[in-house]
Amino acid sequence: MKIFETKRLIIRNLVETDSDDYYDMMGNPNVMNMIPREVMSREESDKHLNSFIGKDQTLTDLKVWGIETKTENEFIGLCAFLKNNENEDEIGYRLREKHWRKGFGTEIAKGLIEFGFKELEMEKITADVDIKNLNSAKILEKFMVQTKEFFNESDNCIDRRYEVIKNNWLQQWL
Numbered sequence: 079m080k081i082f083e084t085k086r087l088i089i090r091n092l093v094e095t096d097s098d099d100y101y102d103m104m105g106n107p108n109v110m111n112m113i114p115r116e117v118m119s120r121e122e123s124d125k126h127l128n129s130f131i132g133k134d135q136t137l138t139d140l141k142v143w144g145i146e147t148k149t150e151n152e153f154i155g156l157c158a159f160l161k162n163n164e165n166e167d168e169i170g171y172r173l174r175e176k177h178w179r180k181g182f183g184t185e186i187a188k189g190l191i192e193f194g195f196k197e198l199e200m201e202k203i204t205a206d207v208d209i210k211n212l213n214s215a216k217i218l219e220k221f222m223v224q225t226k227e228f229f230n231e232s233d234n235c236i237d238r239r240y241e242v243i244k245n246n247w248l249q250q251w252l
Contacts, residue, residue: 081143082197084189087182089157092130092144099153100127103174112211113172114235145173145186157186159194162239167194168204183217191221192251195244202244206230206237221247 081089092100103109104123110116118126135141141159146152155173162168169190173182187205194200205222207214208230215238222240230237 082189082193083148084185086148087154087185087189088146088148088151089143089186089189089193090146092127092142092156094128094131096144096153097124097127099174100124100156102176103155103172106175108175109172112208112214114208114210114233145171145182154182155186157190159190159198162204162206166202166204166241167198167200168206169194170205178213183214184220187217188221188251191242191247195247200244202241204239204241206239208233208235209238210235221251 079091081091083089101118101120101123104118104126105120107117110118130142139159139161143157144153145155145157147154153174154177155171157171158169160168160170169187171183171186171190173186191203194203203222204225205218207218209215209227218240222242225239225241227236227238229235
């Protein structure tokens with residue numbers, strides 16, 4: 079089921095046929111080191127994917143969807159809404175390595191923010207990124223302002239938090 083779309087992308091529910099491409103992402107150290115998280119085995123990746131398939135996410139804080147291209151209908155990554163450690167709405171995204179540096183990160187970040195404000199009626203959206211993940215930080219700086227840096231114990235890294243307020247977004251982007 080389609081959740082929303084951008085110029086080149088469809089954001090949709092995850093499905094079992096995403097399994098190979100999902101593992102291509104979750105089993106890739108170059109992708110997982112950017113988060114930073116441990117690389118997943120095939121079994122772990124399939125279990126992780128299956129935890130999101132067929133779940134009604136409308137009433138939960140954690141919403142995880144697949145991203146596919148409109149032209150090839152190829153699974154290129156995942157995106158999510160979740161709550162950060164201060165219980166604020168947060169966006170996240172992860173792309174398969176072969177789809178890096180094509181503008182998809184920027185497109186999905188902007189699409190998530192628009193969807194969060196327009197459809198989910200959020201008032202503020204945040205995003206946390208490991209300070210070593212320079213490409214994601216550059217993407218977030220296009221749409222959000224940095225508010226702080228902190229040590230993320232669970233990921234054992236220094237994260238930078240970005241945020242954008244709905245009224246500021248509407249004035250600048252609509």
